[in-house]
Amino acid sequence: MYGGAAALAFAISGVAEAYTLITCNGNNIRWNGNSATMRASNVGFPSGSSWRSALGSSISLVNQNPSAFDYGIVYGDTSVGFNNGQNEIWWTSGFGAPAIANWWMNCNTGRFTEVDIRFDNTVAYTTSTSKSSLWPYGGSYRPFHTTAIHELGHGVGLSHTATTYSIMGQDWDHIHANGSTARAYFGEDASSGAVALYGLNPGTVEDLGVAQWRHTGSSGEYSTHARTRVLTSAGGGVSYSTINGEPRYNVTKGQTYRLEFSFENNGESYQSTKVGYYVSTNDYISTVDTPLKTISMGLGRNTVYTYQTTITIPSTLNSGQNYWLGTIIDKDSTLSEVTETNNRTYLAIRVN
């Protein structure tokens, strides 16, 4: 048995491929079957608490992945510890990272024998999905869900990702928002890694999504992310103000810009889909917003498709007002997905 750990600290190491797998003796490490049961400490995840609810939600979000793998979750564990034959989740402190996954494995068979996950109880985590509370939207709290999904990703068999937008990179800004709600998710990169390890789910698991975040580089093993952008039609920068932690671009009526979003296929199969672009009077994008343009997009898993399209700011908009440019993937709702909540997002503009 050999132990491993991956802390959410910045480490110095080489650049990885998009999704990297935990390996030992040349074997990818995974569970022997297609499931693992985690046991949550009763102290840190008591009955009726938002922490238990958020942990359950995080497990469910991982289980939306298109591989055959699913987690089970048991609550109320009264005794947790390393290498005790149980996969456990608890809160503690003083291990030098916001959260950490430790694992034990048989390097010859390439199988996990145990995975434990710890969260640092001195970190300002929140279970809220209200974006104004969260670091990526100017709030004061680290989203619990993104960090939990990252650590659970290690327990699937995934290592860190440096080369694409991924929950297995910097987790807290791998997130989806529409309106006031920000929702964590497993994402294309981690999904592809899970499929590489476990194969496809025998049922039909399809999911398209679009995010207002993109890959910008890496810090050690971790991909770094930033918001997608409004650019000039030539691809140059456009001035913006930062409002509540979010960019609001200064645009001119009648002018053409490039609008950038990251499209993901988190599902089993390649999809040909329609993507709509809209202008909205608020940050909640829906099909009742004013359509600007529709494009066709073909999207397979194993690429995060950060894509720019040109749009012209309608001259009917009011100068001096704020608007939101939005996008909807599968705009005609022709694809049944494991979640439709990640299909719409926005970028803020102020019109001159």
Ligand SMILES: [Ca+2]
């Ligand atoms: Ca136990």
Ligand SMILES: [Ca+2]
């Ligand atoms: Ca344990």
Ligand SMILES: [Ca+2]
């Ligand atoms: Ca759909």
Ligand SMILES: [Ca+2]
């Ligand atoms: Ca979706």
Ligand SMILES: [Zn+2]
């Ligand atoms: Zn990690």
